[in-house]
Amino acid sequence: MCEGNIIGQLKEGHACAFDLLYRTYYPVIEKFILANSGSRDDAKDIFQETLLIFSRNLAKEDFALTSSLKTYLYAISRNLWLKSLRDRKMESALISADQDFPDLSIHAQQEKESDEKLTHYMDGLIAKMPVHCQKIVHYVYYDNVPVEEIAERMGYSNTHTASNVKYKCLQQMKKVTGKR
Known part of the structure; x- marks a missing residue:
């Protein structure tokens, strides 16, 4: 505790x-x-x-x-x-100026020989993140879950919110590694 x-x-x-x-x-x-x-x-x-x-x-x-x-x-x-x-x-009111969202998806393509190293490295990074980010990063990197399903699993009201939170969690992970 x-x-x-x-x-x-x-x-x-x-x-x-x-x-x-x-x-x-x-x-x-x-x-x-x-x-x-x-x-x-x-x-x-x-x-x-x-x-x-x-x-x-x-x-x-x-x-x-x-x-x-x-x-x-x-x-x-x-x-x-x-x-x-x-x-x-x-x-x-059908004002659409703020509705253009950048593509926030990040696709991690891993080669078979580096999977084990990457998994170990990711586990260390993920452990330093808030619990909800740990779940999101796990869904993205380990399960390849689409953002629509992440929104559903995490209880977000829409996919835009899920995309934004996913993006922020991935940015936070980059910060943890010292990469910007």
């Missing part, structure tokens, strides 16, 4: 620290989103994106938490949800 400095444990990539974040702060975010025209699936998507943003910020050398962790995560989630509501409103 994670005890002590949760920020330090998060910086070190301890999975139990991310689990603790989810158990402690997800209910607050879910309550906010449900009270503001959202669903449980929306809350899950927003919280996962919040954790990705938080993880990215936490990795910065100059990161300093100037509020409580609860306030920080709530602010990120709130901003993401408000943006999502604005986007939905624009979408329902």
Whole structure:
């Protein structure tokens, strides 16, 4: 069980620290989103994106938490949800300017003789990532699951959300390796 400095444990990539974040702060975010025209699936998507943003910020050398962790995560989630509501409103009004998404799929082609090395290397990288990213990366690299099926398995409301989260998780993995 994670005890002590949760920020330090998060910086070190301890999975139990991310689990603790989810158990402690997800209910607050879910309550906010449900009270503001959202669903449980929306809350899950927003919280996962919040954790990705938080993880990215936490990795910065100059990161300093100037509020409580609860306030920080709530602010990120709130901003993401408000943006999502604005986007939905624009979408329902048939404004399509923001609907062009780049192809975010990444195809890993591996040769048979390097499969074992790559698998070992990937396992090490994946272990340093949040749990939801571990699942997504596993689906992409090990199971070759299409983004539509990832959206369904992870409970995302649509494939665009799944593509965005997949992209961010893969970007985070690149960051872990020091490659940009």
